[in-house]
Amino acid sequence: MGFDREAVAAYFQPGGPMEQHIKQYRHRDEQVKMAEAVADAFVNQEFLVAEVGTGVGKSFAYLLPAILWTLESGEKVVISTRTRALQEQLLERDLPDLKPVLECDYRVAEAKGRENYLCWNQYISILAGKQTLDEEQQHFISAILTWAENTETGDRKELKLPGELMRHWGLLAASRRSCARELCRYRDKCFHFKMLKRLEKADILIVNHSLLLSDLMVDNSILPEYRYLIIDEAHTFERESFERLAAVFSLEECQDILRMLYSKEAKHERGYLQYLKGRYPNLMPALNQLSSTVYRCGEYLQACFDAIKPVKPRDNHALVLEQQDFDSPWFAELVDQYTGWQQLMNLLIHQCSELKAELSGTDEEMAVNAVLQSLREGSENAYVVMEESPDRANTICWVSFKNGQPAALSSSSIRIGELLHERLFSRLKSLVMVSATLTIEDSFSYFIEKNGLNCLDNRERVQTLLQYSPFDYDQQAMLLSLYDMPDPTSADFSRAVAATLKDILQVTQGRTMVLFTSRRELQQASRNLRDWAEEQGICLLVQGEDGEFKALMERFTQAPKTVLMGLETFWEGVDLKGEILQTLVMVRLPFRSPADPFCCAGDRYFRLQRRSSFQGFMLPDAAVRFKQGAGRLIRSESDRGLLIVLDARLAKRSYGRVFKNSIPIKRVVTLKRAELRDFLAKTGARYLTPC
Numbered sequence: 213m214g215f216d217r218e219a220v221a222a223y224f225q226p227g228g229p230m231e232q233h234i235k236q237y238r239h240r241d242e243q244v245k246m247a248e249a250v251a252d253a254f255v256n257q258e259f260l261v262a263e264v265g266t267g268v269g270k271s272f273a274y275l276l277p278a279i280l281w282t283l284e285s286g287e288k289v290v291i292s293t294r295t296r297a298l299q300e301q302l303l304e305r306d307l308p309d310l311k312p313v314l315e316c317d318y319r320v321a322e323a324k325g326r327e328n329y330l331c332w333n334q335y336i337s338i339l340a341g342k343q344t345l346d347e348e349q350q351h352f353i354s355a356i357l358t359w360a361e362n363t364e365t366g367d368r369k370e371l372k373l374p375g376e377l378m379r380h381w382g383l384l385a386a387s388r389r390s391c392a393r394e395l396c397r398y399r400d401k402c403f404h405f406k407m408l409k410r411l412e413k414a415d416i417l418i419v420n421h422s423l424l425l426s427d428l429m430v431d432n433s434i435l436p437e438y439r440y441l442i443i444d445e446a447h448t449f450e451r452e453s454f455e456r457l458a459a460v461f462s463l464e465e466c467q468d469i470l471r472m473l474y475s476k477e478a479k480h481e482r483g484y485l486q487y488l489k490g491r492y493p494n495l496m497p498a499l500n501q502l503s504s505t506v507y508r509c510g511e512y513l514q515a516c517f518d519a520i521k522p523v524k525p526r527d528n529h530a531l532v533l534e535q536q537d538f539d540s541p542w543f544a545e546l547v548d549q550y551t552g553w554q555q556l557m558n559l560l561i562h563q564c565s566e567l568k569a570e571l572s573g574t575d576e577e578m579a580v581n582a583v584l585q586s587l588r589e590g591s592e593n594a595y596v597v598m599e600e601s602p603d604r605a606n607t608i609c610w611v612s613f614k615n616g617q618p619a620a621l622s623s624s625s626i627r628i629g630e631l632l633h634e635r636l637f638s639r640l641k642s643l644v645m646v647s648a649t650l651t652i653e654d655s656f657s658y659f660i661e662k663n664g665l666n667c668l669d670n671r672e673r674v675q676t677l678l679q680y681s682p683f684d685y686d687q688q689a690m691l692l693s694l695y696d697m698p699d700p701t702s703a704d705f706s707r708a709v710a711a712t713l714k715d716i717l718q719v720t721q722g723r724t725m726v727l728f729t730s731r732r733e734l735q736q737a738s739r740n741l742r743d744w745a746e747e748q749g750i751c752l753l754v755q756g757e758d759g760e761f762k763a764l765m766e767r768f769t770q771a772p773k774t775v776l777m778g779l780e781t782f783w784e785g786v787d788l789k790g791e792i793l794q795t796l797v798m799v800r801l802p803f804r805s806p807a808d809p810f811c812c813a814g815d816r817y818f819r820l821q822r823r824s825s826f827q828g829f830m831l832p833d834a835a836v837r838f839k840q841g842a843g844r845l846i847r848s849e850s851d852r853g854l855l856i857v858l859d860a861r862l863a864k865r866s867y868g869r870v871f872k873n874s875i876p877i878k879r880v881v882t883l884k885r886a887e888l889r890d891f892l893a894k895t896g897a898r899y900l901t902p903c
Contacts, residue, residue, distance in 0.1 A: 215284040216255060217248040220277045223313065230272070233312040242679040246273035249677045250644055254281045254440060259643040259665060259674045261446075263650040265681025265876065266843055270646055271298075271306050274442050275416075279310065279318050281440070282415040287641075288438045290417045292424045294445035294452065295785055302418055321414035323435060324407060325423050330366035331386035332398035337579070338383060343472070344482040345383075352380040360384075366403030388430065390586060392578040412436050421449060425456035428635045439641040446645035447836055450628055450662050454810050457631060458624035459596035463517045464614075466594075467510065469586045474506040484583070488576065495570060502567065505560045512553035519546040520611055520618035526807035530610040530622075550598050557591045597623045608816060610809040626813040626820075629664025637664060649839040653873045654678060658832040662814075681876055683849050690879045690899060691872070692856045695863035697885065700800050706733060709799055710740035712858055712885055716797060719892040720900060722750055722773035724795040727783055727841050729802050731756070734777055737799075745775065755779055768792070783841040789848040791901045796845045801859045801871060802837040803830060831867055835874045842875045852899045854892075 223229045224244045231237050246264055250273065253260040264270040278289040293299050299322070307320050337343060338353060345353065355373055363370060368381055386404045399405055411417055417435065421443070427434040443449055474483040485506070489499050522542045525531050537543055564587060568580040601607045601623035612620040625631050637643060650659045656676045660666055665674050694712070698704040717724060728734040738754045745752040751771055753764050755778040768776045769792050776782070783802065786793075804811040814829035845853040855877055862868040863882045872880060883891060892900075 215251070215280055217251045220247050220251040220280060223247075223276055229313045229315075230276075234309050240268060240682055242268040242682060243270075243273045246270060246646075246677060246679055247277050249675065250274050250277040250442075251281070253642050253644055253675065254278075254285075257641045257673070259637070259640075259668065260645070260677060261650060261656055261660060261665065261674065262644065262646045262677040262679070263656070264646060264648060264677075264679045265683075266648055266847060267681050267683050267849060268679055270648075271302060271444070272310070274444070274644055274646060275302070275306055275310060276313070278416060278440075278442060279314060283316060283318060287440055288415060288417060288436065289440045289442065290419060290424070290435065290438045291442045291444065292419050292421050294421050294448050296420070297785060297787075298444060299418055299420060307416070318416060319414045320416045320418065321407075321410040323411055323417055323419040323423055324367070325426065325434075326386035326388060326391060326404045327382075328368050329386045329403040329407065330360060330363065330368070330384050331390070331404075332401060333392065333396055333578070334384050334386070334390065335360055336398070342484060342487045342579075343383070344486075348376075349380050349383060352377045352383070356384070363403075388585075388589075390582040392582050395578045395581060397575075397578065408434075408436075421445075421452045422456060425453055429457065439639070441636075441640055441642075442644040442646070444646050446663075447647040447649045447659075447840065449645070450632075451810055453628045453632055454624050454813060457628065458622045459593050459601070460620050460622045461594040461597040462620040463513065464619060466513050466590050469583075469590055470506050470510045470513070472586075473583065474503045475510075476507060484579070491576075492571075495567070498563070498567060498570065502560070502563050505556060505563060509553060509556045509560055512549055512556055515549040516546055516553055517618045519543075519549050520621075523611065523618075525611075525613045525616075530612045530807070530809050532807065532809050532812040533609040533611065547598070550594065554591065554594065554598075557587065557594075561587050561591065594621075597621045605820070608809060608813045610812075622809070624809070624813065626817045628813075629662050630667055631664070633664035633667035637668070648681075648843055649836050651678060651874070652832045652835050653870060658828075658836075662829075681846075683846055683851075683876070685846065685876045686879060688849075688852050688899075689846050689877045690854055690881060690896070691875070691877045692854060692888070692891070692896070693863045693868075693880060693882045694856070694858055694885055694888065695860050695882050697858055697860040700859055700861070706736045706740070708885070709733070709858055710737055712888065713737065713741060713797065714744060715885070715889040716795065716856060716892065717745070717748070717750055717775055719889060719896070720795045721748075721902070722771070722775060723791060723793060723901070724775040724797065725768075725782065725786070725793055725844065726775065726777040726797040726799065727802075728777065728779055729800045731779060733799060734779060737777060749773060750775060753777065755782070782844070783837060784843070786844045787847055788844070789851060793845065794853045794900050795856065796842070796853060797856045797858065798838070798841055799858050801834055801857070801861055802841065803834045831870060835870050838871045839874050842877065845877075852901075854896055854899050856888075 221244050224239065224247060226239045231239065242264065246262055246268065249260055249262060252258065254277065264273070278291065281287070282289050291302065293302070303320070303322055338345070355377055356371065359371060371378065396402065417438070419435065423434065472484060474481070474485045485499050485503050489496060519542055523531055561584065564580060564584050568577060568584065571577045571580055597609065598621070601609050606625055606627050607623050608626055609621065609623045611618050612622060645663070650656060652658050660674060668674060698708050713726065734754065738757060742752055751774040753767055753774060753776045755764060758764060761781050764776055764778065768774050769788065814833065815825040818825040818828040842855055845855055862871055
């Protein structure tokens with residue numbers, strides 16, 4: 213066949229296969245250049261970092277050369293995305309569209325985590341009465357019986373049950389801890405095993421970042437061997453790596469393991485050990501001893517997290533632990549309780565090992581082996597967090613809270629880039645990392661360093677590509693910056709935000725999205741605007757009050773006189789073409805909370821190098837998020853819209869230029885609050901369609 217940049221580019225030329233077979237295809241030089249760069253990266257074994265603006269068509273630009281390369285070389289290509297929406301676009305639209313273009317067969321498989329699949333062993337165990345279920349859980353099992361007996365995929369996405377029932381999916385889901393692997397009697401019909409077989413045969417593998425990173429945590433035992441990787445939506449990859457590669461000592465997860473074995477509520481004893489007592493009365497003494505150990509383990513586990521109760525989360529975030537925390541009385545109490553818990557866990561593991569030996573050759577050997585895996589994993593995770601991490605200068609530890617109560621202790625490296633290089637990038641022949649938002653003022657330096665690409669022995673392997681959006685932003689969009697708003701830290705800011713939003717909405721009457729960085733400010737704005745909006749005939753949709761992302765998006769697209777106010781999930785992933793969204797308001801510049809563990813890790817990383825953490829991390833991180841948020845406004849070459857920033861720091865602070873220079877909207881007007889309404893009614897009207 214022959215594979216090089218010229219062969220790839222030929223598909224995209226006017227009159228070529230892409231234009232012949234794909235409706236609404238338009239030749240774009242930017243798309244061709246990206247496809248050529250991807251081809252070069254594969255041939256030359258390079259690492260390509262590419263920022264490609266909205267409207268270029270980046271998915272075709274990497275999919276087509278990836279398919280041609282895998283057919284030419286016989287090498288698998290893994291494509292990783294962050295969002296489910298992009299995965300579905302690739303699997304259901306883009307890849308099928310390329311079939312007639314390429315006129316050849318290629319095999320595509322989607323990789324999913326075990327938890328998406330029905331586990332036959334779990335299912336049969338429940339039907340056999342090995343687990344005691346409450347009424348709601350029994351209702352869930354009844355609701356899925358017909359599906360379970362007839363499904364060909366075992367994929368939970370086939371189920372169309374209400375959320376209150378689907379929250380019990382964990383009863384049936386496969387999991388790494390409980391999976392018996394080769395020992396499982398149901399291996400031949402295992403849905404997860406069938407998925408792994410499809411991956412082995414596939415040319416192109418579609419995964420999400422979470423699964424890609426999980427594979428690194430289990431010594432690459434999920435995905436088949438690969439040497440060519442494309443990471444789309446790469447702007448979030450470092451953050452996701454920080455979270456996914458963390459060790460977690462979780463109260464809920466450890467409790468689930470113990471309760472699955474044994475629990476005692478009032479006079480009722482439940483769990484797998486109770487089932488074994490009925491089936492193997494000759495093992496009653498050992499099983500009673502096990503039950504006692506499990507019960508005591510549960511008490512010590514709860515005592516561990518009770519010891520943390522004197523501390524509270526900061527700014528609704530997790531609590532990052534500093535040296536004074538490790539020296540505090542509450543941490544000393546935690547260590548005492550943890551030591552007792554870990555000793556009991558070791559005893560429990562020993563007792564379960566003896567039980568496994570007693571049950572050797574029986575149907576239950578596999579189940580006890582899965583229990584042992586779960587116990588060992590829980591013990592090891594806690595060990596990493598409690599005994600290894602506090603002594604490491606390059607590790608950050610934090611407490612997570614749920615409903616105001618401590619729920620987990622976690623630790624992660626502050627040098628995630630180096631970790632990614634060591635575990636992932638060093639074994640690749642070629643890597644493509646692509647997004648619409650990677651650069652800061654057209655520079656890739658921040659992204660390359662934070663993702664560990666500067667750790668390569670041969671720095672020349674890293675190539676960069678910057679392709680701007682083909683949209684005419686000078687004609688399509690304008691940025692309005694208010695320079696006399698109160699300081700965001702002042703008490704007057706929330707009142708000024710509400711008053712300014714009223715001025716904006718009196719003109720726009722809807723088709724407006726307002727992006728917040730603080731839930732408290734979002735709720736305050738909702739209280740200030742709810743009654744007023746109703747009087748104006750404007751539908752106000754607030755995240756957390758009127759629904760979450762999917763439901764709010766559906767309602768927002770149905771009625772023009774609507775304003776949607778949301779948090780971080782709405783800063784990216786919103787793709788509304790046409791007149792649905794014409795005014796985008798950012799309440800604050802999106803600096804992360806200093807209490808955010810990821811933010812603390814970035815701060816510590818730069819401080820250890822005696823570099824400015826603000827210039828090195830806080831500012832570029834916020835600029836990328838600002839760029840993502842601004843990207844929600846113009847999604848097609850016919851869109852028009854206004855971006856309005858209520859944070860005066862954009863106009864007043866010297867670093868404001870970094871934000872402005874990082875977005876494609878170059879028409880910037882700085883004005884007073886008192887001037888805004890008239891400006892919108894007159895000059896801004898060319899960007900707005902009346903509702």
